Amino acid sequence: MIPIHPLDQDPRLTLPALEEGDFYAFHVMIKPAGAQCNLDCAYCFYLHKEDLLQQGKLPRMSESLLEAHIRQYIAAQTGPEVVFTWQGGEPTLMGLDFFRRVVELQARHAKPGQAIANDLQTNGILLDDEWCAFLKQHRFLVGLSIDGPAALHDAYRYSKGGKPTFERVMAAVQLLHRHAITFNALCVVNRLNARKPIDVYRFLRDEVRPRIIQFLPAVEPVSFRAVAPGYWNPDELPVSGSPRARPGQPDSVVADWSVDPEDWGYFLTRVWEEWLKRDFGRVFVDQFENVISQLLGRGAQNCVSGQICGKALAIEHDGSLYSCDHFVYPEYRLGHIREVHEGDMAFSERQQAFGFAKYQTLPAYCRGCRYLQLCWGECPKNRFVKTPDGEAGLNYLCPGLKKFYARIVADRAVFLGRMGMSTGNCII
Numbered sequence: 001m002i003p004i005h006p007l008d009q010d011p012r013l014t015l016p017a018l019e020e021g022d023f024y025a026f027h028v029m030i031k032p033a034g035a036q037c038n039l040d041c042a043y044c045f046y047l048h049k050e051d052l053l054q055q056g057k058l059p060r061m062s063e064s065l066l067e068a069h070i071r072q073y074i075a076a077q078t079g080p081e082v083v084f085t086w087q088g089g090e091p092t093l094m095g096l097d098f099f100r101r102v103v104e105l106q107a108r109h110a111k112p113g114q115a116i117a118n119d120l121q122t123n124g125i126l127l128d129d130e131w132c133a134f135l136k137q138h139r140f141l142v143g144l145s146i147d148g149p150a151a152l153h154d155a156y157r158y159s160k161g162g163k164p165t166f167e168r169v170m171a172a173v174q175l176l177h178r179h180a181i182t183f184n185a186l187c188v189v190n191r192l193n194a195r196k197p198i199d200v201y202r203f204l205r206d207e208v209r210p211r212i213i214q215f216l217p218a219v220e221p222v223s224f225r226a227v228a229p230g231y232w233n234p235d236e237l238p239v240s241g242s243p244r245a246r247p248g249q250p251d252s253v254v255a256d257w258s259v260d261p262e263d264w265g266y267f268l269t270r271v272w273e274e275w276l277k278r279d280f281g282r283v284f285v286d287q288f289e290n291v292i293s294q295l296l297g298r299g300a301q302n303c304v305s306g307q308i309c310g311k312a313l314a315i316e317h318d319g320s321l322y323s324c325d326h327f328v329y330p331e332y333r334l335g336h337i338r339e340v341h342e343g344d345m346a347f348s349e350r351q352q353a354f355g356f357a358k359y360q361t362l363p364a365y366c367r368g369c370r371y372l373q374l375c376w377g378e379c380p381k382n383r384f385v386k387t388p389d390g391e392a393g394l395n396y397l398c399p400g401l402k403k404f405y406a407r408i409v410a411d412r413a414v415f416l417g418r419m420g421m422s423t424g425n426c427i428i
Helices: 063-075 096-109 129-137 150-156 166-178 197-208 261-279 286-295 342-346 349-360 398-410 412-418
Strands: 027-030 081-086 115-122 141-145 183-189 212-217 312-315 320-322 333-336 392-394
Touching: 027 063, 063 081, 063 096, 063 342, 081 096, 096 115, 096 129, 129 166, 141 166, 150 166, 166 197, 183 197, 197 212, 197 261, 212 261, 212 286, 261 286, 261 398, 286 398, 312 342, 320 342, 398 412
Parallel strands: 027 081, 027 312, 081 115, 115 141, 141 183, 183 212
Antiparallel strands: 312 320, 320 333
């Protein structure tokens, strides 16, 4: 057993009292290896943090910081379950001994009656039988990154030497199935695979066979390596639908691999049609389950489509806590867990303001939109275009999102009928 390093006593939590029946809960994505990765995916939004945050050649979370995080994270939450999410970069670079220590420390600091869960987002390259035996034994939920059939996956997901990775990822798929490990497939929808929605969906459904399919739009402004979200010059933002607000155009505001807004709407709509016709109630697609929940007035299941955000933070290998995984920039650094208790930062006035700004800063164009309660402006990191009347702060994906939501609403009688409900149950 690796010895535990002694730590100074945690600062006292200063969170205000709650009413009976309420509890404190938040989520933190942990970056134990910083931005370091064994792949060199073209569209990665995190690799540049190595330079931006001056992480050095081998960023690693120390054991003392690991224990500080585990202890503070558990202490600050009073709900029935605490979920640890391990991301990167590539978290498996930490090695199995690190994660063996993780579960030891979690068991040591867990509260009576409070469940501890772990999930791990990985490219799958380092997985082998030993890794899978551990993940199975400790019930880790695995998220595997894969972008579709070989030609589409390998277009942007390649090794440091520029070699394709599809076959290695599919080997990981077979390992996960052989060990009966629950896993999700995370597909980044980019400028290329967005035009092949049925090919991508059927491949994931039939060949990868994950528990959940998640689609994530690849969207970053060209300045993302240096300019933090929300710090764009509003005078330089293009109007939605104009040539500069689309990838591949001269002086485009987005990186070339970003999904086109219209293609994002096309992709989601075509996959929805296939899913509703053939797979409703059988295949779990994250976006579809989420929007149905919203239509029924039961709230969003993820932060990007919720009215507020701010309860999904990120901690770097050095113990610095940031407002969000997509806001790991100096401007959004909340502090260090050695100096301020993690729970106090998570529920600080500054972080609350970050979360409420999601809807407080919406342009009038969004506030008057029929689909406001399904979208809420999507993720603030993507609000770098102007509305048709020139107001800054519109989401880059807006045209595609509108097309998708229009189709969902048009089909609501179909899927509600299969659920034994009527359109009268819908908020729209």
